Amino acid sequence: MAKYxxxxxxxxxAVLSRARAASPSVSIDQRLDxxxxxxxxxxxxxxxxxxxxxxxxxQELEETAEVAAIQKQIYDAMVAINAPADDLRRLSAKLYDxxxxxxxxxxxxx
Amino acid sequence: MRRCVNNHCxxxxxxxxxxxxxxxCGRQLYNDFTARLRLSxxxxxxxxxxxxxxxxxxxxxxxxxIRRAPNVESLVExxxxxGRKFALSDAVFPVPGLVYLLEQRAMSLDAQAAEPGWxxxxxxxxxxxxxxxxxxxxxxxxRAEWKAEEPFVHLMRSVxxxxxxxxxxxxxxxxxxxxxxxxxAAARRKLMWCCNGWGFGRRxxxxxxxxxx
Numbered sequence: 001m002a003k004y005x006x007x008x009x010x011x012x013x014a015v016l017s018r019a020r021a022a023s024p025s026v027s028i029d030q031r032l033d034x035x036x037x038x039x040x041x042x043x044x045x046x047x048x049x050x051x052x053x054x055x056x057x058x059q060e061l062e063e064t065a066e067v068a069a070i071q072k073q074i075y076d077a078m079v080a081i082n083a084p085a086d087d088l089r090r091l092s093a094k095l096y097d098x099x100x101x102x103x104x105x106x107x108x109x110x
Numbered sequence: 111m112r113r114c115v116n117n118h119c120x121x122x123x124x125x126x127x128x129x130x131x132x133x134x135c136g137r138q139l140y141n142d143f144t145a146r147l148r149l150s151x152x153x154x155x156x157x158x159x160x161x162x163x164x165x166x167x168x169x170x171x172x173x174x175x176i177r178r179a180p181n182v183e184s185l186v187e188x189x190x191x192x193g194r195k196f197a198l199s200d201a202v203f204p205v206p207g208l209v210y211l212l213e214q215r216a217m218s219l220d221a222q223a224a225e226p227g228w229x230x231x232x233x234x235x236x237x238x239x240x241x242x243x244x245x246x247x248x249x250x251x252x253r254a255e256w257k258a259e260e261p262f263v264h265l266m267r268s269v270x271x272x273x274x275x276x277x278x279x280x281x282x283x284x285x286x287x288x289x290x291x292x293x294x295a296a297a298r299r300k301l302m303w304c305c306n307g308w309g310f311g312r313r314x315x316x317x318x319x320x321x322x323x
Binding site for chain 1: 139142143144147149151152155156159
């Protein structure tokens with residue numbers, strides 16, 4: 001069981017690294033796919049056990065996937081309005097983190 | 111403290127580091143993309159997943175969405191879609207503010223441009239309980255700016271649409287909008303009391319009688 005979970009986490013880490021790779025060759029759809037696979041792998045170990053992720057760690061991973069889904073929504077909306085190709089390239093070149101979104105919004109509003 | 115077995119500690123902490131703190135460019139999503147390109151629906155989605163409450167920004171984003179909707183049907187669809195998507199979270203789907211903005215937009219339109227009460231329809235399709243929507247209309251009707259004849263008549267037309275939809279018979283097996291039969295009965299008593307005060311209690315009573323209620 002411990003060995004299986006170790007391999008699962010190794011796999012999750014590997015696909016998550018691909019998901020967040022800052023590279024124009026990875027599309028936003030591929031990033032979402034990698035994140036989904038990382039989440040599925042991470043969930044396969046019992047939460048809270050020594051072998052698996054804690055519920056908080058799992059929640060953080062889920063939040064990351066949630067933000068990635070919004071990033072994809074933004075990408076689609078930009079395509080719909082014929083946004084500049086450079087903007088599209090910049091958006092899909094990496095993944096973004098929700099933890100700083102609120103701070104930025106607060107700054108923008110101030 | 112979490113138990114660490116062999117390399118597990120390194121692996122899990124690495125995973126969480128990647129997941130939670132390794133996307134340092136996250137702040138740019140709003141400023142560089144959604145705000146700059148005026149993707150207001152996406153900005154609302156970002157606010158929905160962030161912990162911060164930004165009522166003024168939310169109002170500003172909704173004003174933009176309502177102003178830029180090409181027609182009423184599109185706006186109804188957008189409001190209904192976003193209400194369901196955000197699970198009616200009041201942080202990004204503030205019903206009182208939305209009723210006010212939608213009625214302001216309706217007032218500015220030619221009466222022929224859309225049927226009365228489209229704002230009510232949008233909120234109902236989003237899943238907002240009728241009792242909650244009615245409560246907001248009741249409070250708006252008390253405001254001085256809606257007391258003049260034309261705005262008041264406009265508002266009451268919407269209220270009649272609301273009443274008509276609210277009092278429609280519900281098929282057996284479909285849950286009521288109010289939480290309990292008692293809450294539903296109380297909400298309807300308040301409805302009748304308000305409509306009497308506004309001078310069209312009989313008309314509401316006729317709707318009820320017309321359906322054999």
